[in-house]
Amino acid sequence: MHTLVGRMFTNISYVCVCVGVRRCVGVCVQVLANLVMEELLPSLEKDMLPRLKAKKTERKRVWFATIEAAYILVQECLLEGLSVLKEECKTAACQQEVLIRSDMDLILHSRTYLEGKLRASVSEPAEKFCSEGVQPYLASILEELMGPISSGFQEARLLSDNQMDQLCQDFQEGGVTDKLKQALAKLSKPNLLSCYQRINSLHDQLHDLQERFGFSNISNLVHSTQIDLQQVHTHTNSCIQTVLV
Structure with missing residues (x-):
């Protein structure tokens, strides 16, 4: 054993x-x-x-x-x-x-030495590449990025404005009623599909930029933007409910 x-x-x-x-x-x-x-x-x-x-x-x-x-x-x-x-x-x-x-002093000295050597060998080519291959295109890249994003958020804002106007027209007499609560509950579940589709058009518009600059996270950008849009709309509805209820 x-x-x-x-x-x-x-x-x-x-x-x-x-x-x-x-x-x-x-x-x-x-x-x-x-x-x-x-x-x-x-x-x-x-x-x-x-x-x-x-x-x-x-x-x-x-x-x-x-x-x-x-x-x-x-x-x-x-x-x-x-x-x-x-x-x-x-x-x-x-x-x-x-x-x-x-050996800590030697380790720190070696680290500082290596950092200096790497910075000296990399900084000049990196700065040259950024100034010649990236900086001139930043404005156009930003414009390409913000077009669909701004369009999606603009449509979401118009949707919220229309829903708010309709809510004010339907409940002009004021007071909290069951119908108002139902309307607010419906307001909290908007159909943002068209807004998402506008943002999703980034896939097509950034295809050329993806090939040229090697963008690899367009899908992540689209998904995170759609999530931000949903959160903004949720916060807007929360403010509306706080004011009316």
Whole structure:
């Protein structure tokens, strides 16, 4: 049994280090003990059950007591091994911390040196590329981007204005009624499909820019803009309900 537990402990020790030895010592001992028992039980059944010559009830009692004793022994072995592993890792961590602290000045100096070298080798080509290949086109890119977005938000604003005007016409007498509450509830679920479609036209309008500048997140831009539009409309409806109710 000790040999099997030792072999299992060797196999799982690396896993324990990866997930954090502190978390393994305690609850994880029970988990690992269950894994060991899964392999150990067939051997116990094969070696011990045939040797139990007592009556059926007594055999069950002895068998369950044997399993319990084996489980406790496995837990003790694992707990001892994991505790030793924890101390070894703690000692190794302290040693590494001392080494890191002693070399910190060298590490910081090397980092500063590498940053300077990278900045010197990259900054000039990057600035040249931005000034020649990006800056001249920013205004046109922004115009292409804002066209469909502004159109979608403009239509959403007109939709809100029309709904608000209709609401004021239908409930000129004032006062909070069930019909007003129903109208406000309907107002909170607008049909923004046409607004979304206007924003979705970014896919077609930015096709040339995508090929030229390597845009890769047009879909993300469209989705985030549509979400922003929905949030703006939701906030508008909340303000209307606050004023009227």
